Amino acid sequence: MECVFGLVGKGFALVVADTSAVHSILLHKTNEDKIMVLDSHKLMGASGEAGDRAQFTEYIQKNVALYQFRNGIPLTTAAAANFTRGELATALRKNPYSVNILLAGYDKETGPSLYYIDYISTLHKVDKAAFGYGSYFSLSMMDRHYHSDMSLEEAVDLVDKCIIEIRSRLVIAPPNFVIKIVDQDGAREHAWRESIKDAPISAA
Amino acid sequence: IFEYNGSAIVAMVGKNCFAIASDRRLGVQLQTIATDFQRIYKIHDKLFIGLAGLATDAQTLYQKLVFRHKLYQLREERDMKPQTFASLVSALLYEKRFGPFFCQPVIAGLGDEDKPFICTMDSIGAKELAKDFVVAGTASESLYGACEAMFKPDMEAEELFETISQALLSSVDRDCLSGWGGHVYVVTATEVTERILKGRMD
Secondary structure: OOOEEEEEOOOEEEEEEEOOEEEOOEEEEOOOOOEEEEEOOEEEEEEEOHHHHHHHHHHHHHHHHHHHHHHOOOOOHHHHHHHHHHHHHHHHOOOOOOEEEEEEEEEOOOEEEEEEEOOOOOEEEEOEEEEOOOHHHHHHHHHHHOOOOOOHHHHHHHHHHHHHHHHHHOOOOOOOEEEEEEEOOEEEEEEEEOOOOOOOOOOO | OOOOOOOEEEEEEOOOEEEEEEEOOEEEOOEEEEOOOOOEEEEEOOEEEEEEEOHHHHHHHHHHHHHHHHHHHHHHOOOOOHHHHHHHHHHHHHHOOOOOOOEEEEEEEEOHHHOEEEEEEOOOOOEEEEOOEEEEEOOHHHHHHHHHHHOOOOOOHHHHHHHHHHHHHHHHOOOOOOOOOEEEEEEEOOOEEEEEEOOOOO
């Protein structure tokens, strides 16, 4: 099952997701990117039904871009989180999306922030959060080792601890993870943690 | 579905004051997501609403209520009375009679001449007006017992705070889905005091 987790450090926020695309018992690919970069300073990690995940995050990304075009300034992370929640809530009693979201962003005035948005559109601002079966392990590791204002090294170390726990204790553990970071310099990919590399496609 | 997120809310009437308290846990069934979730919202200085039940519906309902109250303030140029607000909440909930919000509101306010008013309702808007205390949430049965035992009429603000805090903490300690501390608002005619309680953090 999909593992997504995230945490807030000193001046940055990290979102980590597994990169397996799974359909029932079959693993299609191991480099599926589940963390969408919404704009220069926002990341949206999503887990849940594959089609909903891709479609909904793209929808949010395009609407965030539209706001910037229309108004000339980007949305704050809180505004983007509330917009996302609103979209999920409106769809909830019509044709609901089954997507769980972790929205991380950096605002100049308020610094880094992380928002937990459930598939039934429960919104809460948090310091650390996780979805999926992996959450049972990563939340406990984070409860033990997390403290506010962690440095990047400490935070990545904690992320690695969580990944090791998931790999060793989850029966169908995803092999690869991607770590993305958002800080004052923007949202970008930080690192991959791979234990299986896809075989390179030979030229036709 | 009312027990999905876990909640506990209680409101009590005192002498020209009221207190409303809630727990702080946000959970997804057995897993705790956060320990600082806010369930009690201020509508205006003398009116508070606590929303127990499904957290997403509580958030949606709160946004609708703030919208309606702000419109009311623009049109009437004054704040809503608690009794009126309770009727508004009841009407909003009954509109969704066959596809309801899974929330139980607890409304507490100071009405005309700063007379305290509390009420609760079920998820389809059946009002329950009480003179002493009202409860809602997964811990409601424990809360009924604790409040009945500890309540006295005409308590002053300080004593009311102690009573409501003890009632809340002892009840949520018996309920696995609510707890992780408490959030208490004590409102008198002149001031609003907000306090965070530390109880059994589980």
